[in-house]
Amino acid sequence: MGDPLRPYVPTNETPDEKRKRVNLEKQAKKRSEAIDKQLKAEREEREKQKMAKLLLLGSSESGKTTVLKQLKIIHGRGLSDERQRYRRIVHLNVLTAIKALAHALVTFGYPLKPENQQHLDRIVNLATIKNTLNRNSITVQAAIRNQQLDDNSIDLFVENMNSVVALWSDPAIKKCYNSASEIGLQDSAKYFLDNVGRFGKDDYLPTDEDILQARIRTVGVAEHKFEIADVIYKIYDVGGHRSQRHFWAPYFDDVNAIIFMAAISAFDQTLEDSDINRMDDSIQLFEEICNNPLMINTHIILFLNKIDILKQKLEYVSVKDYFSEYQGDNKFQSVTKFFQRKFLARNHNEEKHIYVHFTHATDTKQMRVIVASVNDIVQRMNLKASGLI
Known part of the structure; x- marks a missing residue:
């Protein structure tokens, strides 16, 4: 029994019959290739419709x-995979917000409660967040991505948490907050400053809302x-x-x-x-x-x-x-x-x-x-x- 996939070739065909057969095979091959090409194009189009850039x-x-x-x-x-990483970002957001407000208070000259002056001095004298955390002065985002912040941001937050709470409760700082657009305060500053106590717990992990509110360039x-x-x-x-x-x-x-x-x-x-x-x-x-x-x-x-x-x-x-x-x-x-x-x-x-x-x-x-x-x-x-x- 012959191979069913091979075309039948008569053993006694004439030269003219052979030419006709070869031409018919070429035409069939072209039609087959055209159909394959069309099917491929349709398949690619369907795949394209299932992908968007x-x-x-x-x-x-x-x-x-x-x-x-x-x-x-x-x-x-x-x-869930980002909670531990965003713990650091949340802490940075808190410190960035209170530092901006502290500088605004000094600039505007609003009177502060006497017992909060030491807290103001502590925050004002805090070096820039980037320089404090990164000896090589790389961006905070790069440091977080490359896991170069380790626990420094957490330690920095804990060391200054009491000052943050004290200043945020002071009417003078709240008055500065009303000028948020003038001092370049981030939109989520109030959210983070209102939740400082929760962020300072040893077992704190950011919620979805915390991560959604967090800002990093x-x-x-x-x-x-x-x-x-x-x-x-x-x-x-x-x-x-x-x-x-x-x-x-x-x-x-x-x-x-x-x-x-x-x-x-x-x-x-x-x-x-x-x-x-x-x-x-x-x-x-x-x-x-x-x-x-x-x-x-x-x-x-x-x-x-x-x-x-x-x-x-x-x-x-x-x-x-x-x-x-x-x-x-x-x-x-x-x-x-x-x-x-x-x-x-x-x-x-x-x-x-x-x-x-x-x-x-x-x-x-x-x-x-x-x-x-x-x-x-x-x-x-x-x-x-x-x-x-």
């Missing part, structure tokens, strides 16, 4: 890292993978500080969408290294990204973040004092619509879709709904790009 962009302190933490909680393995570019509704997402988080923005361009290629984050609560703040208004900086950066020739057809998902802080701030800060063109009332709905219009007006391409979400990135319940919405948007983009809708 997103860029997470925005100014520093806009909440990008917090969104990534939420993704780990909602669609990753949670934050992103340096360079980090890639994260998440599976959301059977879709693999590659999300690239890049540093938002102005000195880090030159890292962004190489990641613009083959991007499904950009998540651009802006802290809508920062309308009364300036950048730490200049007098530029943080909101103006975000709007200008958004315009540059939105109209970049490499991203001209890339849709953008705009997160106007920190609405919780905005609501609190509007009770005592007037938007008109910082944006003279604003003519509305100082209520949340009016203010958010105003800033939304300012961002959208910077888009020069009418074909580009910009999806806007007002976000509270530390609120896991809200972020769960928004992440589901983002997944739906990205999948519609993929289907449209492939001509299926």
Whole structure:
């Protein structure tokens, strides 16, 4: 019995019959190769639809890292593996906050309770956090990543905890806190200072909320993978500080969408290294990204973040004092619509879709709904790009 996979070749075929047979075999081979190529393309397209590449962009302190933490909680393995590492970061956040307030108190000259003067002196004379912890003066983030902080940050926190508690309870320091935007105080300062006692316990490990509130500057570019509704997402988080923005361009290629984050609560703040208004900086950066020739057809998902802080701030800060063109009332709905219009007006391409979400990135319940919405948007983009809708 012959090999069933080999084509049948007549033993008595004529030269003409052989030519016809060979031509038919070549045509069949071409058809087979074309079908294989089509099947491969369809398979690659299906795989592509199951993978999405997103860029997470925005100014520093806009909440990008917090969104990534939420993704780990909602669609990753949670934050359990990071608790011990974040214990150090929480302690650093506390010391950074009280040091900023202590310097502000000295600058403003507010009267302090006499019994707290020794605590003020102790905090004011505390060397910068970086120099105290790192003899080589590397960044705090790098030190934490490379496990070079060991227990120094914990010891430093314990040594100064009583001074932190005493100063935070003093009315003069609370008065300085009301000028948070003027002294560059981090948004989560009150959260950390209110919980100092809990952070000082020997068996303390950060909760999810502690980790979500913790702040540390992103340096360079980090890639994260998440599976959301059977879709693999590659999300690239890049540093938002102005000195880090030159890292962004190489990641613009083959991007499904950009998540651009802006802290809508920062309308009364300036950048730490200049007098530029943080909101103006975000709007200008958004315009540059939105109209970049490499991203001209890339849709953008705009997160106007920190609405919780905005609501609190509007009770005592007037938007008109910082944006003279604003003519509305100082209520949340009016203010958010105003800033939304300012961002959208910077888009020069009418074909580009910009999806806007007002976000509270530390609120896991809200972020769960928004992440589901983002997944739906990205999948519609993929289907449209492939001509299926």
